[in-house]
Amino acid sequence: MKAWNLFYKQFITYGGYHSVLDGLLATVEIAVFGLLIGVVIGTLIAVVKVMQKNKLIIKILEKVCDCYVAFFRGTPMVVQLLIGYFVLVPALGISLDGIVVAIIIFGLNSGAYVSEIMRAGIQSVDQGQLEAGRAVGLPYSVAMMKIVIPQSVKNILPTLGNEFIVLIKETSIVSFIAVVDITKAFRSIGDANYEYIVPYLILAAIYLVIVLGITYLIKLLERRLKRNERSA
Amino acid sequence: MKEVLDGTPLISVRGLEKSFAGLKVLNGIDIDIKNGEIIAVIGPSGCGKSTFLRCLNCMEDPTGGSIFFDGEDIADVKVDINKHRENIGMVFQQFNLFNNKTVIDNITLAPIYCANKRLKAIKRKNFLTKLLRRPSEELILVDKDKKTIKAEAEAEARELLRFIGLEEKADAYPSTLSGGQKQRIAIARAIAMKPKVILFDEPTSALDPEMVGEVLDLMKKLADEKMTMVIVTHEMGFAREVADRILFINEGVIAEEGTPEEIFDDPKTERLKVFLSKVL
């Protein structure tokens, strides 16, 4: 009971809920914008990977993409955050908010993972779809954008949803670059009295609710897209 | 028999060759295809019929020879192939309707895209004319916007759907259609671009027998409208009835060609005789 009272005082009376709400917003922002950037980058890389390698420029592009993916999959995200915030941003001589750096790094990182997901998705679409698009005179890029990629997204939606869940959970490391996310907000509440049981259990519960919520939304979306296909 | 039209050929194929990673599939094909002509391509499975057809719109890039179409050698990788493909329709054995689009969107996708592309090009040209105050250049009249382009394309698509007898399927998705319906819509999608020629790769081979007739009937209707067609087919009766000329491909070359009468009633080469004895 004492633990609960201490938490209540910190959370309500001393206004801890403000930082929790701000932290929640930061968590969601980083994950959502990170995923959006990741989908764009991942799609571009995936298209390069499935293109016919009959031109030198495409071969070079593919090598660049390979290096990119290797770096972001081969190093911990914390390290990427640290390099971004404490090395690259100062080196470029610009000033960026921690949260902006976090969004960019999460986007770049997730781009590496989404590229693999997206490539599998593109390959799951029958080659005839692209051919039919090209045969009516659409350029490669248009046929991909209007025909192949929409179908592949439908196929990979569950996996893409997983990636979003991974991102949500991974945002808990952004306090390394002084961003207050929801984890950091609850830790501060605990730090005030060195009383962590209640804040951390509630923190876990919040993550769980978010993740279950996303899982549910994705199921809903999937069903809608499937129905769309069948409707006469 | 239909009169054979003369004039310059629509497509001139010269010494066409195609290899896949060392495997030579086409070994020097020469053929002139005239406007309004209907050509059936027959031959044993694996002889290169599909490859030949797919080279005609550069779905496969030829590895040798030339294909003259609209005054350009489209086998040359430097030509803008998309521009030419607008004029060369293709119908596939597996239909390949766009699964994420409704029937009407399947038909209008490319016409709308191409019309918008032309509109943009005209606007860009007008803009430059105005900007540079070129007195010699007339401004091109822009009588359409994106909305009217879409409306016109949809009206034409509905007209086409009426023509193929599938008006009520305009808003259906391909997965809800039968094979025969899918193939008729695939043909409508090709016609919607108003192509100069349509290439058919075994258009009835993936169909249940009871649906073959409806697709062949539609193709006969196109033949009546003097559409130029190149048709790879195993339907010998259809080839005999509709084609002006038949090409027998064997081992990557045109082994024999002639009118249906010449090919079916009086085959010259041993190969063709053997082939016909198996399929007829």
Ligand SMILES: Nc1ncnc2c1ncn2[C@@H]1O[C@H](COP(=O)(O)OP(=O)(O)O)[C@@H](O)[C@H]1O
């Ligand atoms: N993309 C490809 N890669 C490698 N070989 C191919 C490819 N397409 C066709 N071939 C080969 O070319 C030959 C002719 O094929 P195809 O033109 O499809 O024959 P047909 O349509 O007359 O049955 C076959 O031996 C086939 O295996």
Ligand SMILES: [Mg+2]
């Ligand atoms: Mg074939």
